[in-house]
Amino acid sequence: MRFAHRWIIGITCLILVWLLHFVCWDLVELFDVQKSTTAAPIELLWWSHHFSFVYDEVRQCGAFECRVTNKRQRLSSARAVLFYGTALKTGDFPMPRSPQHLWALLHEESPRNVIYAPFDDFLQHFNFTSTFSRYSDQPITTQWLPSAHDLISMDYTMSFDFKSSNLNGPSPSVVFLNSDCDTMSGREDYMKELMRHINVDSFGSCLRNKDLPASLQNDYLNNLYSPKLLRFLSRYKFMIAIENAVCEDYITEKFWRPLVVGVIPIYFGSPSIKDWQPQKKSAIFVSDFPNAAALGRYIMELSENKTEYDSFRGHKLNRSHPIQNEKLLHHLITYPHQTREYDFFETFECAVCKYATHSGPIKRANARHYNCPLVPIYAPLESKKEPERATDWRSAMEVGQCQARILDTFFRSNKPYNEADFEAELNRRMDDNRCSIDPKLH
Incomplete structure (x- = not known):
């Protein structure tokens, strides 16, 4: 409780400093x-x-x-x-x-x-x-993250044991949901290789091998954070998060959505992505592996190790200090893009x-x-x-x-x-x- 109290005090101080900065800035500008x-x-x-x-x-x-x-x-x-x-x-x-x-x-x-x-x-x-x-x-940069609260909320987070149950399908429980099948990042080519090594449930137009539930088939692309879709995705252990192109700081819902629902992103895209994850270990990075075979072996091992798996979900499970990335915290507080009314x-x-x-x-x-x-x-x-x-x-x-x-x-x-x-x-x-x-x- 002491750590949680300190974290709340720290966040409150940051917010007060931010408010003071912008009030003073507006006043200075007003004179100009x-x-x-x-x-x-x-x-x-x-x-x-x-x-x-x-x-x-x-x-x-x-x-x-x-x-x-x-x-x-x-x-x-x-x-x-x-x-x-x-x-x-x-x-x-x-x-x-x-x-x-x-x-x-x-x-x-x-x-x-x-x-x-x-x-x-x-x-x-x-x-x-x-x-x-x-x-x-x-x-x-963080426009596709609905709010800081969504990162730490347990609303959609499911336990490792539930994700591992027979009701949830075969290991390693990976979901791929993409409908842009011609990308600069070569996403489709990489996924063809990865799907030769591990089971992947692919629901979008690209490499589809399963159909979404009927309730999600209508216009899910324009409802990226609908509660129904988030609940559906949250039962998986991993989610493919490969951007359509590689640019510094170009980070879409591909990265943020799995973090919101307590699923580990398998990410490829922004070279600076590690600057933006909530903790030092919040995602698996494709670039850390020489090829899809090596990545597939790692995912299989991780999917069977509860302690190691949950170590990627500190932003959900570490209630005393969920967001440890000071740069991310500063950006979330400084820029007005993290409200549902935005x-x-x-x-x-x-x-x-x-x-x-x-x-x-x-x-x-x-x-x-x-x-x-x-x-x-x-x-x-x-x-x-x-x-x-x-x-x-x-x-x-x-x-x-x-x-x-x-x-x-x-x-x-x-x-x-x-x-x-x-x-x-x-x-x-x-x-x-x-x-x-x-x-x-x-």
């Missing part, structure tokens, strides 16, 4: 706001088609107030233009760009979705970023509102704000050969680099252009072998 209380709020314009409705409202962000809209006719009045990465289109940027316009990018996805996003040629044109990278202006877009809007209102030097983003390797990295295969689609993904990244360079050219010329202009230039460069490729892509 160069507008009268009667002036109209500055405007932020969403330049994105991800809204299916007209959006125009005043957003109160602490001491700051901004008008946020997606009405493109308001472009001349906007102080900042907001872009949502998933909805980016190469031929749809507001040109010419006014000197008053700050550009802000919100992008939570890997290069799997936008292949020109990792390149400095593209990123340097943005003044504010919010990505999974810890080096972005508003990091959203609104992904509103939080970004407020971050840009403060940045756009606060006077100071204008910044430019760079490749670290996204922080992905230019060459796709994949899980180690027994055969020592590349995944089936490795060449295709390398070629895709080469096209992405060419696209980024074309966008850089168009942005610098600062003249209107459209998608047809962009495609024509891309085709010209490719036909003339003028898409000079960075040696790092080979």
Whole structure:
């Protein structure tokens, strides 16, 4: 009880320090706001088609107030233009760009979705970023973790003995739930090898060998943390957690969801993942094994050893000190992404509102704000050969680099252009072998 009391006191102190920091920061910033209380709020314009409705409202962000809209006719009045990465289109940027316009990018996805996003040629044109990278202006590294409470809650956690019972199926009790079957990380190729060595229940579209219960078959991809799905997954001992691409700090529900339900993740993805686990030993890392056969042997051994298995679940079973990672604790307290009421877009809007209102030097983003390797990295295969689609993904990244360079050219010329202009230039460069490729892509 003494340790639990100390842990609670420590967390309380951290929260108080965090609150004091942000209250003081807002007050300091307030003195720098160069507008009268009667002036109209500055405007932020969403330049994105991800809204299916007209959006125009005043957003109160602490001491700051901004008008946020997606009405493109308001472009001349906007102080900042907001872009949502998933909805980016190469031929749809507001040109010419006014000197008053700050550009802000919100992008939570890997290069799997936008292949020109990792390149400095593209990123340097943005003044504010919010990505999974810890080096972005508003990091959203832990966006897929619902809350710190979910990490330590015992709501879905089942005992080792229950997981080992005959009712729960054959050892080693591994679940794979994925429906993106063409990934930069070579996830499918690695899983084919692993499934030759151990039993894996595969329920998604990829390598499916079992069907989900009828109650879970409808739209489970849009209900990643539904209570029904969490209860279903919690009976397994292990869950495959291989990201669709490898980028620093790119961590999705693949990692957090098994931790929430007391299942050990078998993880491959972010090279910096050990910076984010709740304790020093919270997951099995594919990169620690030379191949799938070695990993399979380890999983079989671990699945029969109660003491060793539970040592991976300290965030659930160590009630006095469940989260021992100070960096993770600091991030959970500092960034406002860990509440069930968290609104992904509103939080970004407020971050840009403060940045756009606060006077100071204008910044430019760079490749670290996204922080992905230019060459796709994949899980180690027994055969020592590349995944089936490795060449295709390398070629895709080469096209992405060419696209980024074309966008850089168009942005610098600062003249209107459209998608047809962009495609024509891309085709010209490719036909003339003028898409000079960075040696790092080979």
